[in-house]
Amino acid sequence: MTGANSSEPARHRPASQGVTVLLPVVGLLVAAVCGLLLFGLGTARVGATAVGIGVVAATVPVAVVVATFLWIDRWEPEPAPLLLLTFVWGACVATLTALLINDTAAAVGDLLLGIGRGDKVSAIVSAPFAEEAVKAVPLLLLLWHRSREFDGVVDGIVYAGFSAAGFAFTENIYYFGRAFAEHGFGDATSPGVLAAFILRGVLSPFTHPLFSVLIGIGVGVAAMSRGRTRKVLAPLGGYVLAVGLHSLWNASATLGGGSAFINVYFLVMVPVFLGVAMLVLWQRRREERIIAAALPKMASARWIAQSEVELLASLAGRRRWRRQARRESGRRAARAVAEYQARVTELAFLRRLPAGGSERRARRDELLSRLRAARAEAVRLASEGGTRDG
Template sequence: MAGWSPAVALSFCAVTAASLSPPPRAPRSLTVLAPVLGLIALGLSALIMLGLGASKVGPMGVLVGAGAALLPVGPVVAAFLWVDRWEPEPAKLLWLSFAWGACGATACSLLINSTAEALGDLALGHGHGDTIAATISAPIVEEAAKAAFLIGLLWWRRQEFDGLVDGIVYAGFTAAGFAFTENIYYFGRVFAEYGFAGATGGVIAAFVLRGVLAPFTHPLFTAMTGIGVGIAARSTSGKVRVFAPLLGYVCAVLLHSLWNSSATLGGATAFLTVYFLVILPILASMIALVVWQRRREQRVVAAQLPGMAEAGWIANSEVSLLSSLTGRRGWRSAVRRRAGAQAARAVASYQTAATELAFLRDAVQSGRAGADAEQRQRHLLSAMLSARQEAVRAPGALTGES
């Protein structure tokens, strides 16, 4: 892969000079105080959940539950990272979404669901509150708590959403965090009552049910809201921006309620019927939607790259390499062999910035970019140059044939 021409280098120098003037900065109270308060809230939520868990199932139950809950989290997170390969979302936002699901959303849900359970027992008699909480309160409250992060991200960081895939990825990470904490409690409670393989199979049976058969249920529910948020982010209609997330949330609640009702009220037959005739087909449809959307993203990027090369933003020889995941992976592998892991990471950052710039150009052309499009374009161009300069410092990283 040939290096850049002098014209391309001069174009980037001009871009860098244009971006030297810093963009308008948010008030210091927002940039410093808000994140600190958010981390404090998440930390307190984590401590509350840990204390409640220990009081209900004991320290050993928490440890056993955490160990069992960790096993299904890995494959679920890996699946969403695989989905997010075209234009990887910022790692700090992905882990923040996971932390919100694991700490903030679970703490809010526990408080409201416990209240609903107590009110149900008072109104309908002892034992009925748990049914009310599982079939009505939990779907409404839990999906709202998980959706809060998605709506907040759409409000403050709308530029992070380039389509449905981004909404699904953030929803999946938030729900994976929620399911992780919830599984700690379920596995710990079963261990406290039955041990590893007691009267009803204990932790082993619970793990097969929640960790093997249905590890994607919470992400599947919340993905409905994520789809709505993704649609809202791409729309120029005010009504769509309001009603798409709302409709997605309603679908998430209904699906969640159906799942809980089949497990709580219907017995094994109803549960298996819902699992095989509803959950699995919807999961298969979600996978098909993700594959289709990833192909759309590839077409968007491939359509924008020639114009970016013509403008002098990327080298002509890089158009084909940036147009497919295979080309990108081969490029990084070749750089890693020649110049090491640090240069390969710089190339990966360059590829990500080029992809974000391609999506931004597509948004500008369709009228969805917003008033800060020019500022974001300067920022992305500057990021591309910085990543490329870092890679160039390693001899042979961006010259020669890949």
């Protein structure tokens, strides 16, 4: 048909595609500029050698943190480009923005309260509010523009964790670099980069992610809610909790002595960390139960094969399937199987989404189309024997 209704989507599709392509490019360019500015500021303050030492030292904890959030995200992995953009945002844009705000707050604090007191104002007041806000930007953009990427609380935790991991990575580079510039590697009388590494990289690598995960939980709850009130209050409540915990942590290190810091670490931070860890484990088990309950119905509807139910019901079964596909047909076939598994999970999670009626049916049809395309690709590669690439 050539009527007005049928031509309307055609007119808007190019613009939509242009925005979809343009936004990531602009985001990467902004992040690159911010990264260059941060590198210039770092070398100006502590020197290029110290920055290099900081990069090496900061890589270890961030690798552990990122690996942990990837492990959390195993049932329905989020798109790698989005995770990368979220990490880069935290490492470059969020860090530079927070640095400018915190430096301004410190300067104002020095003017109003006296020289030397501005840093305390910045650490206890400005830093928690500003840093948690800028780290949360990618989550709010996804919730607003691509809410379908959220299948539950776990997704909010993962995106928040990646943004905070990027932020902590850049921040650690500066702290480790400054410790090296001032005290070298350190010794018994003058703690240097080794002491800073133990404090930030061993004892508290999850500090920034822990704060932001509270916001991620709120965003995940909002994504699963139909009521507008909960959609607003859940992320806001997570932000308030993140700011409060962040401020308490900074105050214990800035105002309190060693005993205050230790008390906050063991009596507050460790219990909160364990509580979030238990929530993550519970959510993962809940996801597994949801998928296990949905698979027989999907097989009855002939969306998947009956023989695939057992393979898809556990992470171990899915891993064996991918390994078999790789062994018999190559990496491309294994990636196609992984894509198919992810589409099955999305379809299984559909019943948890707040949308109903025609919107739910449209989403189901879209997911079914993607599932069938992924399955067809996996079957094609398997039948062709794949392309072995190592």
